[in-house]
Amino acid sequence: MSSRRWAATVAACLGLAGCIGAPPPHAGDRPAQPEAASGHVEQQGWSSTRYSVAAANPLATQAGYGVLKAGGSAVDAAIAVQMVLGLVEPQSSGIGGGAFLMHWDGRQVRSYDGRETAPAGVDDKLFLQGDGRPMAFHDAAVGGRAVGVPGTLRMLEIAHRAHGRLPWAALFEPAITLAESGFRVSPRLHALLRGDQHLRKDITAARQFYADDGQPLPVGTLLRNPALAAVMRTVAEHGADAFYGGAIARSIVGKVQGHASNPGRLSAQDLVDYRAQVRAPLCADWQRWRLCGMGPPSSGQIAVMQILGTLDHVVPTAAVPLQDGIPSADFLHLYTEASKLAFADRARHVADPDFVAAPAGRWSSLLDASYLRERAALIGPQTMPTAPPGQPGGQRSAWAAQPEQPEYGTSHISIVDAQGQAVAMTSTIEDQFGARQMVDGGTGLPGGFLLNNELTDFSFAPTDAQGRPIANRVQPGKRPRSSMSPTLVFDRAGGQLQMSAGSPGGALIIHFTAKALLGTLAWGLDAQQAIALPNFGTTGGPVLLEAGRFPPATRNTLKTRGHSVIELDLTSGLQAIERRGGGWFGGADPRREGIVMGD
Template identity: 45%
Template sequence: MKSFRVFQIAPLVATALAGACVPPPSAVVAPPSQAASAAQGVSADSPGLVSAADPRAAEAGAQMLRLGGSATDAAIATMLALGVVEPQSSGIGGGGFLITGDAAGTVETFDGREAAPKAADAQWFYRDGKPLSYPEAVPGGRSVGVPGNLRLAAMAHNRQGKLSWRTLFQPAIRLASEGFVITPRLHAMLTNFPRTAALDPAGHALFYGADGQPLPVGTLVRNPALAATLEMIAARGADGFYGGDNASTLAAKVGTAPVNPAPMSVADIAAYKAVARPPVCGQYRQFRVCGMGPPSSGATTVFAILKQLERFDMKALGPASPVSWHLIAESQRLAYADRDQYLADADFVSVPVAGLVDPAYLAARSSLISDGTTMASALPGTPAGAKLAFGRALPQEEHGTTHFVTVDRWGHAASYTSTVEGPFGSGLMVGGYYLNNELTDFNIVPDRDGKPTANRVAGGKRPRSSMAPTLVYGPDGALRLAVGAAGGSTIPAQVAKAIIGVIDWNLSARDAIALPTLFAPGGNTVFVEKGTTLEAMIPALVQLGHAKVIVRSPSFKANAIEKVDGKWRGAADPRSEGAAVAP
């Protein structure tokens, strides 16, 4: 068995995998000496690199690169494998966004966001005339959107794939059939979220013992039902998922769910289409930043955070300065105010994307920021093309997303964020995979201040997303960084922070991701990461005018690949079990 090189694998998961004495079928964890040498970077003429939230999934992508596959091939194989080993976060029962870029800087984006069934309306999450709370709305059928990951994968593979469709499924099939080890992170999620993980008898049987407790860390789990589903899709293509027995079973599962049953038809599933959308790009300092447009709020929010900081000397201030983080907080407050006001599915509402990323508009927004005081309030602006017919709604947070990045031997890159929304999605399971709870990303209450919100539920509509897969090109036009994150509405904040770390503070992508996260999503509240330098800065932030600074435990998970001195270097969040793997 050929071993692979692992970058930055968290010690906790390395110990768990080694201690179990049963490594994943297609993975061997590299010894420390190998990891240390690999951390210096990968030669530019190597077959590429993969960074993902789990080393076994990263190895699945690396296998595709070894076989001569493209970055997109590797990304699809990684997505499929993550659905096996990280079922709490992603899988074929969910959706995602993919952004790809070639060596010449041509960028494409693919929308595989889940869609509401045709029967959905503005009162979708109401019961007896009253809105459900977010926790009430999550489990069961009403939160499930038609999954999009496989239609996305098929579209991207048709355009950019080099290997056969069947080949991309083989690592995931092996992991599901031969088994994968429960890691500390998965065990923690099974412990903390049994309401969804064990809602379905199939999920309970797969991950819990006879005593009702989660299987212990190190247990080898086999998922033959998922292996069979993946075999079927590998043979029949994405149509095998969106038609036939799988579609019938999926629709019936949603319609007869023990909690919140809801109408979803076979026609809803068959009608789902992935969409190739125009990328949203802009210039921050001398760098071109490209991301995903609506229904994602990622690109516009990340770019606004960055561009509003451009007039400040972030490099001179540095990451140790409370003023740096004060400025980041103020810029986030403005960016999230616009996000919450305007971003939604542009196929259903008018989203002023061009106005939101216009340099003159963002310069005017930046003028509201002071390095010595805090804004009394951060309200939405009026970008060109805005139609102020919508009320503003505040974001929900979730913990069921994953991100991964790949580069291939031709210098092409793929940045892919995949999700089932909350941990284990809706809790419903079909064919060995969990179904998403993505529809809770809509505004549960459809109106605010007497106006409809842009992100209200509608049949066929895709809910607003925070996912922000991003590519950054340097002054020379070459790819400098591919990055993305998981963590619900914190995602744009995490991605912007990583880009500031790389561009302004001259940090490696690894160190930029590892920086503490500050989150200021609106209002006057600022969240800072517990146990970090930001917690020690609270008195200074309060002195700058931030009256409400709350300490929160980390729930972040980012991955990146960067090019430095002609070499690819991988980065995975030290808070996660992630790794970067070279073929």
Template identity: 50%
Template sequence: MIGTRQVARYFISALIVGSLLSGMSVALARTPVNPEEATGWTEKSLARADDYMISAANPHASEAGLAILDAGGSAVDAAIAAQLVLSLVEPQSSGLGGGGFMVVFDAANQRLRTYDARETAPVDSNGSYFKVDGEVLPFWDAVNSGLSVGTPGLLRGLEKMHADGGRLPWADLFEPAIQLARDGFAVSPRLHGLLLRSKALRQSKTARSYFYDAQGKPRPVGYVLKNPALAKVFEQVAQQGADAFYEGVIAHDIVSAVRSHATPGTLALPDLVFYEAVPREPLCVAYLEYELCGMGPPSSGPVTVMQILLMLTHTDILDYAPNSLEAVHLFAEAGKLACADRDVYIADPDFVSFPVNTLLAPRYIARRAALINPARAMPRARAGNPLGEISTFGKDRSPELPSTTHLSVVDKEGNVVSMTTSVESAFGSKIMVRGFLLNNQLTDFSLRGVDDAGMPVANRVEPSKRPRSSMAPMIVLRDGKPYMAIGAPGGPFIISFVAKTLLGVLGWGLDIQAAIALPNRGSCNYGTEIEQGTQLEPLAASLERMGHKVRLESLPSGLQGVVITPNGLEGGADPRREGVALGR
């Protein structure tokens, strides 16, 4: 129902698990992060299928999407059904109270579509939005507050995507999620671990009783968690369309929950009633014999991934093994340069009219790549001047927290969906309404609105503006046809996760599962992150001698991808999380 407003294979031979290298320096404090801790490594094999495939972040979601494909549904249909299930079983990552970005290849029309379902700031917001008594709120106080909640965009985005590419009735896509919400699902080790660590969620008046027992203990692994309130919301939206969410009692309850919080936000009913998911022009660039395509701003993810890969074509990184010192060094240096540009130039294009393609121009990329020294790390990269003039914007170092999810789908007709959705930090704002959690996406804005020099940042709060994101759902074309769909959760680490995997498949010739399983590495100008407990860890001392400020991180990436080969479909799911690729 339509709303009224309308990757030669290369396998990692072993994981080297050991103690941290002695004498390793630790970079000084950075912006606040709250990484979702890994719950273990589960070895996964390359999935294969002849006709269709879905790779999603939770087995329940993959099964729901596969069932829709079995029933003749399109990739769009399967993506919607899987996402609705993720809203239930992965509440820490995404849901009806959040938003996301969708990249779709329409096989019938041989065209790409992208949908911006990012949250928006309330109309009643301004540059002082995060100030209380004249002082900017501490970051975590802002996260766990009504002020952090933006207008949820997910359902409007799913609805618009379905209007363009759905095959089955809208209501049918809700059935797997409705049944699972009523009957319940077993709490997974990952969800239990996140509940155990979340002090703020345990203290939430609206969410505590669902996730914890009367003594404040998290629901144990295997506990059957039922959500009848969310089942009712699913039923209403299934029958009435997204309007039931944005214009009725659900909308009133969302506004009431935000405004009655101890630190209230200004979200109002008109913010929901007039919210629109925005179709935007896909961002594409040639890379090797491929074409990389993804979401443009307000997402900074694809353009930053593209910059990294294009700069690396000016180096000899492909002459080195993926886990070599040289490859890790070059990859990190390109990441620093790309992220420096990201921090200045990327924001909501409806508010900042910066021509993002200038960041991908060959001459500019060559100039930036020339700054990479193959023997020495730069301390911190500075933004370039793609327009040949001094930027009027300050540098934005706003933190972005890594609780997000991704799914990739290919159907029998060759339609493809790559979709990343989020509630921002683990469990979002911790405010629960009718069985779903509200996002804290507004803390992706610069809370101060100006940099240390007092210059306004492009990514500052403004009424109805969408905060910058690092989400990077991407589709790779080869000879004009889909070849690969990929994406990941992980906050700012999404950029290096996706770039690593694309480099693995398209550059080093790995299969998608092997590329996903490569140890994570990279830099977004805070330091050089390498995945602890992997075969990259022994490189730390050498990297530091080259000038890198090494950070050992858990980096549980959550990549989900599908590659379309002449012999069928190949799918990969991140061994660091609980997702799975399924197909027929």
């Protein structure tokens, strides 16, 4: 639909009371957020000329900066950053979880898959109760049942072998030093500890993070983690094999299988058998840019590019200016409708590619211009009550759509080194504090690392009411579908790297990342301004707006078009580094604690 036709249609519809439709399904739902809000600190952005690192905590950013300053590569810096994040931001990521990493070496893009896998002993009824109904989320997530085989260390090790310049062991030193000498509990960590109802049930975690009276450690408390320091020192000396075997592996398995009320099925053999993978990146052209991200088992790149591509078939996004510095109701309607279509495709088609074939034989079929044009034709002036999944390549899918269920948190790192190599890496333990199980790695020392609950990213129900299988159901050795969207952007004409970006945020990672890309690439904002824009999105039901950031007129206009609107904290954690003014300019999300450093 042309922009002129669209404007005429909207004008006509707004003049007719009969155009106002019924609220869509799930209108009363208030989606759970991956991590609670903990304040808002305005940021101005950071400029540099040679290299830059953006991460979710100042101590982690500082570790990466030190590596870059010492001549390390982007991957070297990412390892140092991730080890510190697992210590100081344990609610979001760590060595007990998984990650996706996009890498640019100046010639080609590679994607590294460190996603967790399901243990060999599970089946597709893992999250079903005795009566056949799916378990409640935290009944499944807390304990050993949902723990997948961690992948972060294996992935980082193979990336380091290909792209590292400094010794592996040296990259662990900043985190080991901090773990031994201690770091100050940040306001965000304190707030999340205070609000969590499950972490203190684990004796090891309670001793690490809470006082004897059950209260979380106060802001500014010097917190040491000698067990994690010892584990990292062992991995630094002996490589990732030391994590996937020996005392560390035995402690993981013992914790998972020995949980009193919710044991899991992860075994020592599952750890031995884990393999990170190097996959072909999924790249797509949009306007004057080429955007590269993770293909399945992540749904992030597909969904982001479907949204952006579908929008351009309705009205060019560059022609939709911000109103008073924020997205207009007109744009939010279009964006939400395009998002519903993308999420419908995601629920039907996307899962681990080692288990589920791509539609029409290739995942890019979901991004074909002809297919997105066909999908865009479904968008009108009123909201779709239910967005249907499409048939890319004209082929009917045998899969059932996955019902909507919660997805939770992560952390993101963006880095550009002095040689022009770049990383966009998103890592996770899934829910806030993961499975709420802390492992000391067999050291017998206080502290340790948290295990993921990543298996809850599978569909709890293996089939629909008609018995048709769901693509993202639980299967042994399978990687659960993700929304993580680490993204590298290139100028199509010259092939020059333009940006590294990504965010935490569960299923809303897709929208946070899309917002940053729209802000920088279509609307002319710098990375910090784009990150600071109010958040918005949908997972297929109501329009979600960041609380206190949109005027009443926006909400009212959306409602006249049939949308249900929910305002809530949408705590993104965007990090981005873009080429700007002959150097680099980095932005960090004011909703979290991250900063950018560079020279």
